[in-house]
Amino acid sequence: MNARLTAHRGALLHFLTDPGEHDEAGAYEYFTDGLLLVADGRVQGLGPAETLLATLPADVEIVEHGNGLLLPGFIDTHIHYPQTEIIGSGGRQLLDWLSDYTFPAEARFGDAAYAREVADFFLDELLRNGTTTALVFGTVHRTSVDAFMQASQSRGLRMIAGKAMMDRHCPENLRDTAASSDRDNRALIERWHGTDRLHYAITPRFAVTCSDAQMQAAGTLAAEQPDVYVHSHLAENFGEIDWVHELHPWSRSYLDVYDRYGLVRERSVYAHCLHLDDTDRARLHEAEAGIAFCPTSNLYLGSGLFDLAATDAAGVRFGMGTDVGGGTSFSMLRTLGEAYKVAQLRQQTLTPLRAFYLATLGGARVLHLDDRIGSFRSGNEADFVVLDLAATPLLARRSAQARTLDETLRLAMTLGDDRAIRRCYVMGEAVERAA
Missing domain, CATH: 2.30.40.10 (Urease, subunit C, domain 1)
Structure with missing residues (x-):
């Protein structure tokens, strides 16, 4: 230096x-x-x-x-590095897209050499597009996070990543357990969280793929480690939402499932949040949790249109996410262009100044890193x-x-x-x- x-x-x-x-x-x-x-x-x-x-x-x-x-x-508040390999795969909505494209691609990340090769390409692509910090999903494999963190460390980057947690409703070769995910999370936090410019995120994939025991373990760990992030998906697709309600009939809403297990708090970031009500938004605001707005993914998968006005009215922090590979570009510039179109379709306004704020200081605020970057x-x-x-x-x-x-x-x-x-x-x- x-x-x-x-x-x-x-x-x-x-x-x-x-x-x-x-x-x-x-x-x-x-x-x-x-x-x-x-x-x-x-x-x-x-x-x-x-x-x-x-x-x-x-x-x-x-x-x-x-x-x-x-x-x-630029700061990307939601992206999947293992899905680099399937960007541009189409013709499906969320749940079929996961089963047809995502899960087969992610099965390869138990191979440490392969994970590192993809991580290197992914980070080069982020930097080519001017993105210097991101909140990143790994796969269920601990090796996927080690490979990503090693690649980020070698470049001196400020990055946040976590191991995906899935112990049900997914292929057997991508399934962990409540106990094994807890062991892996603790080991990865010990190794990487706070090392150089790196941070860890507890990462339940979404409420469908995590059992009550796994969610409870994640919540317990989140309570013990308040400066670690929580990163997941929320209210992206109507089929997903219906499935969450079927699995959790006691819940008032999809957000309520995460909240019951202590996963809605400061440094929690939820991607999408397309189909929330005012009560959900008020709870996110109260908890100082954040939202990742992912316009290219929401449009490509036909999931819906993010409501900027309702999010602002509730005072919820949000930033921009490319959501590669459901999202269609690593470019934050292209992502902002699509965000403008989403606002137009909602008869709402996203000014260029505010768009660039969301891609810089706004993203840093969502990640509680505005004292360092943004x-x-x-x-x-x-x-x-x-x-x-x-x-x-x-x-x-x-x-x-x-x-x-x-x-x-x-x-x-x-x-x-x-x-x-x-x-x-x-x-x-x-x-x-x-x-």
């Missing part, structure tokens, strides 16, 4: 708070010609280049990014990306016509993809782009 001060020059944008909740103009800082100061892998300051250049020592390295736009690294606050870890707004002929042509920041961001999330990520930095160091 370079201990010397480095100044990155270009347009700079980061968020101070949620533009959807406060005066939009006061929710962010934007400099058309700015400097981001980095040393020892951390942000030392930022501001207009004209002002800061005169204050810097003569020997400071200045990295010129030209017309690039510097943003904090903005250019002084002292934060220097994970950031440089957007190229002329990455394709069409994007360049349209961006040249943009007259406001809002227009520029709208074009980036409508026309951009991995080609628009010019550079990605992790703890202040440039990531070599995979071929």
